[in-house]
Each structure stands twice: as structure tokens, then as C-alpha cells.
Amino acid sequence: MEEKELVCLAQAGDAEAFGILVQKHETKVYTLTLRMTRNPEDARDLAQESFLLAYRKLSTFRMESSFSTWICRLAANLCIDFLRKEKRRRDRFIQVGWNENLQITDQWAEPQVKVERMEQRRALEKGIEKLSEEHRRILLLREVGGLSYEEIGAVLKLAPGTVKSRLARARCSLRDILRADGNFFGTPSSNQTKRKGGSV
């Protein structure tokens, strides 16, 4: 069943259809809230609250964007509000940040998972943690949440021009961090210039 049909059914009050939507997008939403808050419990609560909010606001969803983007935007707003109010991100990172990483690593620790990929992932996590708060948030909203520039501007209360420039700086900054680490771009392929929408 297509996502639009599920959304229509859910808007008509079909809880089962909404349940399918939750299962379909829970990983993405949870990843976003986890990467934003860096705390599994807060991330779980915020992700659940995101879906509850989505259910309450479902009648206002006009399908102008994908449901995925819409729910991620709701989650991003909740995360931003949460972090703004709590102001304890740094303390939480120091206390539980690496434990969380270990836990996540365990989830990936399957026999078939290559060591190289695990190292690449760990390097990425470290690199993101080293970013400034504003660069990290904007990068996660774009790369994990899939929000458009306009949506990012609405969530972070930034002008469109600021979104473009800050996102570019965040990418370049992360790239520099990962290059300095030396593990992420270990095997660069000079001809891999495919982008998401085409090739160079």
C-alpha cells in the first residue's frame, strides 16, 4: 500500500494504517532524535511524542511534502525545543555519550558487518560530535531528517541564505574533521562523483 493511501486511511481514523506509518518511519525519526539529543531515553520519548503529535495534527497534513519529511520536521521542532529548554546537552554528552555509542555499535556487531564499515561509522559519529552545535543540527536536519532548506529555516528560525551558507560550512567542516581523522576517507575513489540526482 502506498504512503498516500496509508495517510488517507489514517486521516480517516484508521489506527492500523497509522501504525504502519509509524513502523515505516520510526527508524528515521528515532535516528534524528537520537543524533540531536544524544540520549537514548530522550530520543525515544521525543520520537514517540513526534508520532503522537503527528496523529493529532494528521488532519492538517496536506501531503505537500512526504510524510517522512513532515514527521521529521515535527521531530526536529520537538528536539530543538527540548534542547533549548533543557540546556543540558553538553553534560548529557559527557555522561552517556560514549555509552550510547557502544550500545549502538553492539547493534551493528553482526558477523557479516565489515570492520571497515564499522570504523567508518564510528569515525562519522566522532566527526559529527566534534562539529559546533549549529553545524551539527543543520547537518542532521538535512542529511538525516531530509528537510528542505525552507523547512530547516523554519525549524531553526534562519533566513534561506543563512541556511545555504551554514549548511555548506557544516559540510566542509565535517569533511575537514574526517580527513584529519584519516579513517573515513581511507579509500577515496577519485571517480566517484555521482551525486544524488545525477553525475558530474
Next chain:
Amino acid sequence: MKDCSDYQEQISQYLDGMLCSEEEEALLAHVEQCASCRLLLEELIDLSHQFHLLEVSPPASFSTTVLRKIQLQNPPRRKKQIRRIGFSTAAVICAALLGTIAWQTVKYNTREPVLSAATQERQAESTALQTWGEPSDARTEGAVQNAEETDVGQRVVSDGGKVPSVASDGQKKDADNRQTERDSIDSEMLLDREEIALQAAGLLGSGTDQEPEGAAIQETNETDGESGAQGDSYFAVVTVAEQGETRPIKREDLSELLYTLEEENIPYFYCTTGVELDPDSSYALICYLPGDIVEKEAFSR
């Protein structure tokens, strides 16, 4: 002329598909010539492809918990819809019933003048009876005489609490002449009703519905002085249109009658004015006897 720092932002936008075709061509032309920008573009593309590595599955019971919370906070809408449908259905049924009753009322009210004209004429001519419950020798004698002498009697018509009338012989003949102008079905029904109504009139004063017709009427005549006290024995007369039967009922028997009608799905209507019965319809008319109007109202409450 742009330098490499100017293209960094464009490379980022290029990754997101935010450049127009002209900007894209200009960027790619620069990248072909600039090794550092080409490397930056390649590595950012590689980087953007690796963000999925950050994905983490939520706890196992995540979706179940979400749905449970939704159900707790929002009762299923389907039940509301069913409830709404139930209310709507009930409203439609009530409207249909009210419409039917209103239609029946209008239908029989339009027939009423035909019956009332004759009735009023008879009432004007009649001096024997004033009320059903009123003790009167003349009334009783007239009723008995009519019951004994002719098969054309009076109608059981309570017109706004006024009394049904019993016509004299001459008046009855005039009424009979007018009666023959009606169609046979109505005439037969009226005759039947008049006969039975007359019986009911006789029984009103008797207080004994087990007695034969003549005996009851005779007893009414004999116990005329007690008829006022016993006039409440019968509460109303009931006519089932399909059966053409009119019979008096006691108040204590009313509930059983209504139960029977409901069991047989026969709609019933209350009336206090004279109406004609439609022989093609199936319903019952419960006509309160005028002497009991006050009690009827009390009963209705």
C-alpha cells in the same frame, strides 16, 4: 571572478539539487579545472552517502507503545462514527414516525368535516345526551330505544370533549338518507362502529362487560342513578381499522392492549375527535371517552 571559496556553497547546493541548470553548468566547468574543488565535491558526495550509517533502530516495542498511547489519548474514531450513524438512524426513524403520525393526523382531520357535519347536526338535534358520564334518564332511554329499534345508531365521536349524540327516529331517518349517499364501505364501517359504539354507550353505565348486550343495556337503564359512579369503568373505545371492530376498554386493560398491538406491529393513535377509518390500512385508534378526558390527560402525564 569567483574563487574556490565561492564554489563551496554551490557544491553544497549542488548535492541537494538546489542549483539551476546555468549555475550547475558553471560549477561543473569549474570543477573540471579545479582539483581541490573536484576533491571536495567527491568527498562530500561520499560523505552524504554514508549518513545512513547513523541510523539506529528504536526499542523493540516502540510502535506498539505509540499506538497504545494513541488509543489511550484518542478513542477510536470508528466508534464515534458508528455512534453518529446510530444517532442519525434514530433521528431518521423518529422523523419518519413523526411524519407518519402527522400524515395520519392530517389525513383524518381532512375527513373529519364529513363526519363532523353529520355529527354536529345530530348533536344539535339531540337533547338526550350531554355527556357520556352524565346520569340522565332521557339519555339512557334514548340510547336503549335506539339500540332496540334500529341498526342505525350514533357514532362514537368525541368532538373536543363534547358528547356523542343519539338521534331520534325522525332524525335518524334523515341521517340515513344522507348516509346512503356515501359509498358502501364507509357506510358499513360507520354502521358497525355505531352499533358497537352504542353497545359501548350502554356498557358505560353497567360496569359489567361480561353481560350480554341487551342485558347490559337494560342494566344501564335500571342502574341509571349509579352510572355516574361507574362511568369510569371504561376508559376508551378501541377500533382496529383492519378488523373493523370497536370495543370498549378499561383503563387497567389499556397497557395489555398496547402490548398486544405492539406485539402484532399494529400502529395505534390516540384521538379525541371523530375520525373515519381507512379500511385499507392497518392501525388502531384509541378514542378516549369524553367523560374520562381529565383522567386521560392525567394518564398521559
